Amino acid sequence: MSMFWExxxxxxxxxxxxxxxxxxxxxxxxxxIRLLISSILPVSLVFILWDVLAVYRGHWSxxxxxxxxxxxxxxxxxxxxxxxxVPFYYITIWELSKKFSGGKK
Amino acid sequence: MIEYTxxxxxxxxxxxFFDHLLETRVGRRRAFLYALAMALLTQLVVDNLTAWRGxxxxxxxxxxxxxxxxxxxxxxxxxxxxxxxxxISWELSSRNPANxxx
Numbered sequence: 001m002s003m004f005w006e007x008x009x010x011x012x013x014x015x016x017x018x019x020x021x022x023x024x025x026x027x028x029x030x031x032x033i034r035l036l037i038s039s040i041l042p043v044s045l046v047f048i049l050w051d052v053l054a055v056y057r058g059h060w061s062x063x064x065x066x067x068x069x070x071x072x073x074x075x076x077x078x079x080x081x082x083x084x085x086v087p088f089y090y091i092t093i094w095e096l097s098k099k100f101s102g103g104k105k
Numbered sequence: 106m107i108e109y110t111x112x113x114x115x116x117x118x119x120x121x122f123f124d125h126l127l128e129t130r131v132g133r134r135r136a137f138l139y140a141l142a143m144a145l146l147t148q149l150v151v152d153n154l155t156a157w158r159g160x161x162x163x164x165x166x167x168x169x170x171x172x173x174x175x176x177x178x179x180x181x182x183x184x185x186x187x188x189x190x191x192x193i194s195w196e197l198s199s200r201n202p203a204n205x206x207x
Contacts, residue, residue: 006158006160007155010151028199035204038204039191039195046190050116059109059163060164061162063159063162086187089147090187090188091191094131097136097137100139101136101139
């Protein structure tokens with residue numbers, strides 16, 4: 001059974017879970033939100049461009065039955081959100097990993 | 106043609122190149138391996154679940170055809186490149202004293 005809200009639910013879960021981890025361990029990304037956005041933005045733009053190219057060239061395709069149906073160029077809105085939510089998650093686990101590895105080289 | 110595979114290799118090589126050029130050198134740190142392992146584990150679970158649910162369809166003619174177990178190997182390389190680029194960008198922004206967003 002297809003549920004149009006399913007992908008957006010995953011994205012909400014990623015953001016919510018990542019915010020919780022940031023709050024629980026008092027991590028830098030959430031405290032330095034402008035710095036976080038400024039570092040995510042260039043990466044997101046490059047990978048969104050890759051995704052647009054990949055869909056255009058037929059590397060993969062989306063099943064819109066699991067998505068809200070809002071399309072930006074050839075990307076569902078959730079996929080665009082993915083490229084902001086996932087780098088936030090990645091930076092968070094990087095900071096967490098640094099914290100627990102004691103800054104070892 | 107294995108276009109997806111080639112793009113992943115180029116992206117990973119570019120990330121490695123920028124990591125050295127910009128002297129962030131995150132790839133050499135032990136924390137990088139721990140965080141990458143966590144990122145890949147999450148990706149394996151979530152991407153296989155979403156692929157099984159039919160969120161997307163991969164064109165296996167654009168890949169090497171190796172599935173882990175459902176998603177193509179290239180998808181993990183894509184995730185690794187995104188992880189590497191995100192961490193480099195974060196470290197670069199954090200250390201730059203001229204960054205107005207700090």
